[in-house]
Amino acid sequence: MTDAELKANLDGIRQGPALLEAAVDGLDNATLDYKPSPQKWSIREVVTHLADVELIYGYRMRQMIADKNPTIAPIEQDDWASNLAYRDAPLEEMLQQFRVLRQTNLRLLQRLTPADLSKGAFHPERGRVFTLEELIGFMAKHHPNHIGQIERLKEQLKQATP
């Protein structure tokens, strides 16, 4: 990752909370809880997923930066959503969780040295070390994907209710 790419990724990561808050601004509960099918996530579940993944990113980057030979604990995101009752999560609290954790994660990422970027943790599902540089690339793409999903859910609900 070049310096310019790193800067672009960190800029993208920084914009996440404002973009997410704008995407859900003013939505009523019927919209937040709309599920196009039982297996699909509602907007509330997507926001809670983003808040929880930020916790995971935060823990993983701390392992990578600070620990010796760390190992990642993989998660099943659908099990987290159902077993942690994402459907009942308070939206404002989840938005705050995302914002605060992203701010503190970004503070760590902004002070990385080039040597830190190649640090990583063993990823059992990948069978290899997953680097901090790769994690940053994932973080930069993750919220835009889910904000796109939120926009599609809003559109689907509009079409389902004439």
Ligand code: NI
């Ligand atoms: Ni995701």
